[in-house]
Amino acid sequence: MAMHQPQPDLPPPVAERGALKWLRENLFSTWYNSVLTIVVGYWLLSTLIPLIDWAFISAVFSGDGPEACAPGAACWVFVQQRLGFFIYGFYPDELWWRPNLVFALFALAVVPQFLPIAAAIRKWLAIFGLTGLPVAAYFLIAGGHFGLESVDTSRWGGLMLTLILAYVGIIAALPIGTLLALGRRSEMPIIRGICVVFIEFWRAVPLITILFMASVMLPLFLPEGVTFDKLLRALVGITLFQSAYMAEVVRGGLQAIPKGQYEAAEALGLGYWRRMRLIILPQALKIVIPGIANTIISLFKDTTLVLIIGLFDLLGAVKSTLSDPAWDNVMAEGYLFVAFCFWVFCFGMSRYSHRLEKNLDTGHRS
Amino acid sequence: MKKTIMTVGLATAGLVALGGQAQAATLDDVRDAGQLRCGVSTGLPGFSQPDSDGNWTGIDVDTCRAVAAAVLGDAEAVEFVPLTAAERFTALQSGEIDMLSRNTTWTTTRDASLGLNFTGTNYYDGQGFLIDEALGIDSAEQLDGAAVCVQAGTTTELNLADYFRANDMEFEAVVVDSSEASAQAFDNNRCDVLTSDTSQLAALRTQLSDPDGAVILPEVISKEPLGPVVRQGDDEWFNVVKWVLFGQINAEEYGISSANVDEMLESDNPNVARILGTEGNMGEILGLDDDFMVDVLTQIGNYGEMFERNVGPNTPIGLSRGVNELWTEGGILYAPPFR
Numbered sequence: 037m038a039m040h041q042p043q044p045d046l047p048p049p050v051a052e053r054g055a056l057k058w059l060r061e062n063l064f065s066t067w068y069n070s071v072l073t074i075v076v077g078y079w080l081l082s083t084l085i086p087l088i089d090w091a092f093i094s095a096v097f098s099g100d101g102p103e104a105c106a107p108g109a110a111c112w113v114f115v116q117q118r119l120g121f122f123i124y125g126f127y128p129d130e131l132w133w134r135p136n137l138v139f140a141l142f143a144l145a146v147v148p149q150f151l152p153i154a155a156a157i158r159k160w161l162a163i164f165g166l167t168g169l170p171v172a173a174y175f176l177i178a179g180g181h182f183g184l185e186s187v188d189t190s191r192w193g194g195l196m197l198t199l200i201l202a203y204v205g206i207i208a209a210l211p212i213g214t215l216l217a218l219g220r221r222s223e224m225p226i227i228r229g230i231c232v233v234f235i236e237f238w239r240a241v242p243l244i245t246i247l248f249m250a251s252v253m254l255p256l257f258l259p260e261g262v263t264f265d266k267l268l269r270a271l272v273g274i275t276l277f278q279s280a281y282m283a284e285v286v287r288g289g290l291q292a293i294p295k296g297q298y299e300a301a302e303a304l305g306l307g308y309w310r311r312m313r314l315i316i317l318p319q320a321l322k323i324v325i326p327g328i329a330n331t332i333i334s335l336f337k338d339t340t341l342v343l344i345i346g347l348f349d350l351l352g353a354v355k356s357t358l359s360d361p362a363w364d365n366v367m368a369e370g371y372l373f374v375a376f377c378f379w380v381f382c383f384g385m386s387r388y389s390h391r392l393e394k395n396l397d398t399g400h401r402s
Numbered sequence: 403m404k405k406t407i408m409t410v411g412l413a414t415a416g417l418v419a420l421g422g423q424a425q426a427a428t429l430d431d432v433r434d435a436g437q438l439r440c441g442v443s444t445g446l447p448g449f450s451q452p453d454s455d456g457n458w459t460g461i462d463v464d465t466c467r468a469v470a471a472a473v474l475g476d477a478e479a480v481e482f483v484p485l486t487a488a489e490r491f492t493a494l495q496s497g498e499i500d501m502l503s504r505n506t507t508w509t510t511t512r513d514a515s516l517g518l519n520f521t522g523t524n525y526y527d528g529q530g531f532l533i534d535e536a537l538g539i540d541s542a543e544q545l546d547g548a549a550v551c552v553q554a555g556t557t558t559e560l561n562l563a564d565y566f567r568a569n570d571m572e573f574e575a576v577v578v579d580s581s582e583a584s585a586q587a588f589d590n591n592r593c594d595v596l597t598s599d600t601s602q603l604a605a606l607r608t609q610l611s612d613p614d615g616a617v618i619l620p621e622v623i624s625k626e627p628l629g630p631v632v633r634q635g636d637d638e639w640f641n642v643v644k645w646v647l648f649g650q651i652n653a654e655e656y657g658i659s660s661a662n663v664d665e666m667l668e669s670d671n672p673n674v675a676r677i678l679g680t681e682g683n684m685g686e687i688l689g690l691d692d693d694f695m696v697d698v699l700t701q702i703g704n705y706g707e708m709f710e711r712n713v714g715p716n717t718p719i720g721l722s723r724g725v726n727e728l729w730t731e732g733g734i735l736y737a738p739p740f741r
Contacts, residue, residue: 121456126482129455190483193456252489255496266483266498344579346444346484356445356452356484359582361608361718367586 091372102363114366115373118357122373125193125348131185135196138173142199145169149388166207173200189267193348195377197267201274201339201349202381206332208275213282214321218312220283221290231283238280243341246273251345270342278335285327289320322396329389333382350374428500428632428639429473429689437479440466441499444484446581447605448713448721449505449525449628458482461712462503465524465630465647468702469501472646472694477701487555491516494633501643502631505599507557512631521644523629524705525713526725526734528622529561530600532607535615537594542621546571551584551593553577561624562597585609588616599626605719638689645688649695651737652677653704655728660703663696676740684740705735 050056063073095110105111115122124132145165148158177200180186192200219231238246250269258264293316301311321328343352354370432438442450442462450460467477483499494502495517505527506512508520531542531550539545542565552559554577566573576593578584585606588596598606600622607613630647632640653659656674658666666674675681678699679692686692702708706728713721727733 117454121452121454124456126452126456188481190481248488252492255492255498258496343444344486345489346486348444348484352444353452355580355582357454359445359447359585359605359609360451360453361447361605364613365609365611367609 105364110369110372111363111366112369114363114369118354121194121357122350122353123195125197125353126191127187127193127196128191131179131187134176134179134184134187138169138176141169141172142203150391170204170207173203189265192267194353195350197342197347198336198339198350201271201342202336204271205274205278205335205339209278209282209331209335210328212275212279214286214317216279216283217286217290220287235280235283238277239284241277243274243277243338244344246277247341247345249273266345267347270345270347274335274339274342278331278338281331282328285324285331286320288327289322289324290316292323293319322393325389325393325396329385333385336382336385337378350377428636429642432473432500436474437481438466438470438473438501439481439483439499440469441483441485441490441493441502441504442466443504444486444580446505446602448601448717448719450482450484450503459712461525461708462505462628462630464702464708464712465503466501468650468698468708469630469643469646471697471701472649472690473642475691475697477697487553491518491631494518494631497633500632500639505628506631508627508629509557517634518631519634519640521630521632521640522647522737523627524647524708525601525628527599527601527626527628529558529597529624529626530603530622531619532588532596532598532603532616533594533619535617540619542619542623543569543571545573545595547573548595549574549576549593550595550597551576551578551587552597553581553584554579557624557626558598565623581606582609599628601713601719601721604721608718641688642690645684646694646698647705648737649677649698649740650702650705650708651728651735652740653695653699654706655730655737658699658704659707660700663699667696673740682741 047053051060064070090108091110094106094108095112096105097112098116099105099113101113101117102111104113120129120132124135127135142165145161148161175181176184177192177196178187178189216231216235219227220235222228222231247270250273251266254264254269297315297319298311301315306314339349340351342349343355346352348356351374354374358367358370440463442458442460445451446460446462448460450458450462453459463482466480466482470480471477483493485493485499485502485504490502490504490506491512493499502518503524505525506520507527508523512518513520531545533539533545545566550562550573552562552575559575559577562573562575576587578587581598581602584596584598587593588606589610596603596606600618603618607616607618610616630643632643652673656671656677658674658677663678667678667680669675669678672681676684677695679685679695683692685694688694691697703711709723709726710716713719715722723731723733725734727735729736
């Protein structure tokens with residue numbers, strides 16, 4: 037008996053598979069797409085190749101000073117030589133271990149959030165990051181207690197200062213913003229009024245104005261000899277400003293919760309705070325994770341505005357050294373370094389928020 | 403009601419008295435704190451700028467350090483507070499800093515209406531113009547219709563308007579917020595001319611992509627005496643800051659420098675002896691130690707050394723002494739005598 041032996045399938049024609057098919061379908065499907073591909077491709081190649089050559093291939097990465105640099109190539113020596121200043125500002129060299137320890141604790145709290153380890157551990161590390169870490173960081177960086185030498189805030193700077201501003205802003209703005217959002221939806225007219233006025237006032241004023249008022253006007257109203265720390269004033273300004281934004285983001289989430297949830301919570305006989313804490317806020321905050329991440333990322337980038345009140349955050353520290361006449365034209369290197377640092381942190385936050393969204397997704401989408 | 407008014411009045415009086423006290427004793431405050439709080443710029447080559455190790459350098463910085471050396475005996479006992487042009491006077495008025503040394507021009511308005519006193523001049527500057535050589539212009543009087551890059555909130559901006567008005571010319575101001583941004587704007591052809599103090603133009607020129615293609619025009623259109631500033635109403639402190647700088651200028655005049663200060667202590671020249679405190683009680687009447695200038699000169703040096711180290715011909719800025727030469731050498735640097 038002759039058994040029918042199926043022949044093995046022939047591979048699809050060359051033009052219908054692999055890279056070639058992809059190219060045909062996506063880049064050369066019509067004559068005008070082909071023209072566009074060629075033009076854009078030429079443009080990309082003609083700019084990218086010199087750029088990569090400038091930034092990596094002929095660039096000088098280490099050396100002792102401006103002499104090491106070559107013309108027409110990136111001079112990363114500038115960044116390498118000043119890295120300490122860009123990271124710690126004027127913080128005394130011999131005490132760098134203190135911010136380093138804080139960075140290590142920060143990494144301890146943050147990095148496990150991206151790793152596949154037990155949720156309980158992650159939760160406790162996150163709680164430490166939000167409560168213990170700021171306290172420990174204050175005592176370590178500012179000093180003055182436990183036999184640590186005190187370091188005045190005017191010596192703080194660089195990436196360290198940027199992270200401090202952003203971190204304090206984030207962990208203060210989130211709870212304040214949540215309370216403001218609840219207050220704005222409250223049925224008590226006085227509380228609602230206060231929250232509306234607060235939110236509308238701070239949200240309607242540019243951050244630069246707030247920082248300027250805090251650094252230029254406020255001292256004039258205080259009696260002579262009474263001064264608040266400049267960094268503290270900036271921190272309060274940033275926090276108030278961002279909590280107004282945060283409040284509106286959270287309010288968006290509160291409004292998206294169906295009325296039935298509120299009624300069901302009431303039917304269970306829960307009081308206001310337990311109702312909010314156990315039923316409403318967990319759902320509302322989950323909905324607005326993208327909005328919160330957005331606000332936090334923009335807060336992180338807004339911290340660079342403190343440069344106009346003479347605080348040396350990462351951008352300020354880099355900017356102040358760009359005009360050093362010992363180095364020829366290192367602006368591109370300096371700004372690229374700043375951009376890279378900001379990109380790393382902002383991208384990290386963005387990834388974390390995506391992950392959080394996925395982890396908390398309970399599939400209640402209707 | 404009457405009682406309330408009285409209470410408020412008393413409280414105000416108390417606050418004023420408190421304020422007055424805090425204001426009147428800057429010298430004691432500095433001694434108590436063990437360090438001098440000095441306002442500087444946020445980065446101006448040769449005047450005040452952090453170096454690669456985060457140490458402040460510049461002629462304004464050395465002016466602060468000299469005062470710290472005179473008062474506390476330690477030139478390192480300074481806390482530098484970087485300030486933008488807009489906030490510098492507020493910081494001084496509010497007591498956030500003890501002295502301001504931030505390339506600040508001495509003008510009538512600032513001296514008379516801001517509650518401040520200028521203690522002297524540590525650099526005589528003047529405003530000039532930097533242009534692209536390709537424009538083929540060799541005098542500022544040919545600048546009619548030019549777009550001019552200028553830094554906001556400075557006397558430079560006012561002088562620019564005055565100069566063009568006086569010469570019956572039109573200009574378009576491109577206002578930027580920092581000296582470094584003005585160089586970038588000029589480099590990107592957003593303006594034809596860059597105007598600033600000539601000391602800054604020299605430094606900014608090195609930052610351009612083609613420094614040789616830019617020239618500084620010969621005209622100097624303004625007087626910009628730059629110097630340290632203190633709060634008004636504290637004459638003791640005013641005298642200290644004033645005489646430290648005068649001391650450095652006098653020291654140069656009499657040939658005392660950081661290198662030879664020890665030999666000079668033996669000198670029998672009465673002027674030298676008075677400066678170094680081996681004769682007379684100049685330090686005591688200023689509220690300092692008699693040998694305060696010895697500390698200043700060993701740690702910072704005389705005016706000439708300060709100039710050479712920060713902006714002189716051997717630095718990247720490469721300025722010549724010009725009018726900042728001693729009066730005996732053809733300049734206008736002239737300090738009252740130590741007597």
